[in-house]
Amino acid sequence: MAVEAKDVAVIGGGFAGLAAGVALSARGYRVAILEGKPALGGRAYSFLDEETGDQVDNGQHVLMGCYRETLAFLDRIGRRDRLIVHRNLEIEMLDGPGRRAQIKTARLPGPLHMSGALLAYGHLTIGERIRVMTGGMRLMVMRRRDAARLKRMSVAELMELLGQGARARQCFWYPIAIATLNDDPELASAYLFAEVLKRAFFSRRIDSAFVYSKVGLSELYCDAARDFIERAGGVVATRAIVEGLDFAADSTVSALRLRDGSRLSAANYIAAVPPRQLLKLLPEAAVADPFFARIGALQSSPIVCVHAWFDREITRSAFVGFIGTQTQWMFNKRRIFEQHGERHPGYLSFVISGARMLVDRSNDELLELVIGDLRAMVPAACNAKLVKAIVLKEKHATMAPDPLSDRSRPPAITPIGNLFLAGDWIQTGLPATIESAVIAAGAAASAIVARAGDG
Numbered sequence: 001m002a003v004e005a006k007d008v009a010v011i012g013g014g015f016a017g018l019a020a021g022v023a024l025s026a027r028g029y030r031v032a033i034l035e036g037k038p039a040l041g042g043r044a045y046s047f048l049d050e051e052t053g054d055q056v057d058n059g060q061h062v063l064m065g066c067y068r069e070t071l072a073f074l075d076r077i078g079r080r081d082r083l084i085v086h087r088n089l090e091i092e093m094l095d096g097p098g099r100r101a102q103i104k105t106a107r108l109p110g111p112l113h114m115s116g117a118l119l120a121y122g123h124l125t126i127g128e129r130i131r132v133m134t135g136g137m138r139l140m141v142m143r144r145r146d147a148a149r150l151k152r153m154s155v156a157e158l159m160e161l162l163g164q165g166a167r168a169r170q171c172f173w174y175p176i177a178i179a180t181l182n183d184d185p186e187l188a189s190a191y192l193f194a195e196v197l198k199r200a201f202f203s204r205r206i207d208s209a210f211v212y213s214k215v216g217l218s219e220l221y222c223d224a225a226r227d228f229i230e231r232a233g234g235v236v237a238t239r240a241i242v243e244g245l246d247f248a249a250d251s252t253v254s255a256l257r258l259r260d261g262s263r264l265s266a267a268n269y270i271a272a273v274p275p276r277q278l279l280k281l282l283p284e285a286a287v288a289d290p291f292f293a294r295i296g297a298l299q300s301s302p303i304v305c306v307h308a309w310f311d312r313e314i315t316r317s318a319f320v321g322f323i324g325t326q327t328q329w330m331f332n333k334r335r336i337f338e339q340h341g342e343r344h345p346g347y348l349s350f351v352i353s354g355a356r357m358l359v360d361r362s363n364d365e366l367l368e369l370v371i372g373d374l375r376a377m378v379p380a381a382c383n384a385k386l387v388k389a390i391v392l393k394e395k396h397a398t399m400a401p402d403p404l405s406d407r408s409r410p411p412a413i414t415p416i417g418n419l420f421l422a423g424d425w426i427q428t429g430l431p432a433t434i435e436s437a438v439i440a441a442g443a444a445a446s447a448i449v450a451r452a453g454d455g
């Protein structure tokens with residue numbers, strides 16, 4: 001088959017690969033997505049648990065109103081209606097058995113809406129609330145004037161600089177930092193934290209709204225993205241493991257080598273795979289190039305998720321933050337999913353981000369830890385019978401957000417003329433999130449369009 005200038009081969013069928021494929025298909029390109037696993041979705045997928053009849057996400061994913069590129073991608077594939085979009089930020093935080101307080105934005109234009117949320121936050125004293133507010137404002141000034149300094153600091157060092165005490169950190173700053181950066185505040189970059197805060201909390205009111213899927217993650221985007229690409233004449237193949245790249249005499253990529261022995265040629269290539277997998281695809285000479293060599297410095301950070309079914313519904317809240325326990329968030333899947341199995345009335349998902357110290361524990365130990373935290377925080381849970389649980393560990397859930405890893409992130413355009421990169425770990429100025437993956441996908445797609453002179 002002749003390769004045409006508008007043929008693009010994309011390695012990886014997660015958010016980044018599919019978003020790049022959809023963006024290019026919309027511009028008239030014929031795209032081949034090659035996904036190594038039996039199903040699309042990468043690190044954001046779901047499966048049906050036959051025993052309970054429930055969909056299970058690999059881990060609860062939360063989007064925010066500021067995920068503009070992700071929302072546009074879901075719009076384009078006709079799946080935005082599968083999202084629950086809160087009109088305001090409203091988070092219930094538990095600081096001990098039944099001791100709840102809300103972070104609830106005021107009905108004011110952004111960013112004033114956040115001052116309302118902070119001033120009414122009951123887990124802090126009035127003095128602490130005011131210090132959190134002024135700390136946030138100082139941080140936004142630093143972000144504009146001294147980004148270089150923020151890039152060298154951890155979140156914990158930043159808190160010291162902003163004079164934030166232990167309670168303010170524990171009850172406000174760190175739950176947000178760990179959830180959005182997926183790492184210990186002692187390690188995570190202050191710069192990335194400032195970027196998250198700016199986009200989510202110091203912008204429009206709608207930007208700070210919580211958004212999540214009311215269907216399993218795979219159903220949210222995988223099939224619809226596949227249909228979109230196939231309708232435009234492309235192909236989406238699973239169990240298509242790419243083992244390496246072949247190079248032409250002019251040092252551009254000439255073909256992809258697949259494990260089944262076949263080769264696929266295209267005019268342009270996008271590697272939408274995580275960093276370690278990318279390095280395995282490249283020949284030694286390319287890995288030695290400083291552009292690719294620095295990717296080796298990128299570290300990853302794990303997430304542990306526990307899905308648990310009970311003989312009754314334990315809470316009516318859709319999600320609750322836990323303060324002071326190892327378990328950080330509890331999501332009530334009965335309130336979140338629009339369809340569910342009828343067998344067990346209670347279905348909760350628990351998240352532990354930045355779980356470096358826990359990820360090597362056994363599933364039984366992790367389950368015991370999470371259920372212990374639940375019972376300590378929600379006394380009603382002590383009467384509920386645990387019927388079934390699934391523990392999922394994602395050892396390489398996201399790129400670690402430490403300052404060195406952040407500096408080692410490459411852009412989408414590589415020194416190899418027809419090879420582009422996408423994925424949450426590409427330098428987008430954001431931590432490794434779905435939004436970062438979709439932004440990087442857009443950058444790779446735009447670079448291909450520009451290269452072809454179609455821009």
Ligand SMILES: Cc1cc2nc3c(=O)[nH]c(=O)nc-3n(C[C@H](O)[C@H](O)[C@H](O)COP(=O)(O)OP(=O)(O)OC[C@H]3O[C@@H](n4cnc5c(N)ncnc54)[C@H](O)[C@@H]3O)c2cc1C
Nearest residue numbers: 012014015016036042043059061062242397423424433434
């Ligand atoms: C438990 C968990 C919770 C999370 N929570 C959130 C959240 O709340 N909000 C948020 O925004 N983000 C969250 N994230 C991060 C989010 O899931 C990722 O940022 C996003 O899914 C990354 O997409 P990607 O396409 O860049 O990479 P991936 O999803 O990793 O996709 C890469 C794909 O490439 C394939 N591949 C790799 N090598 C090859 C090869 N050689 N040949 C063919 N295919 C190959 C892989 O199988 C994979 O499907 C979470 C992640 C996890 C794990």
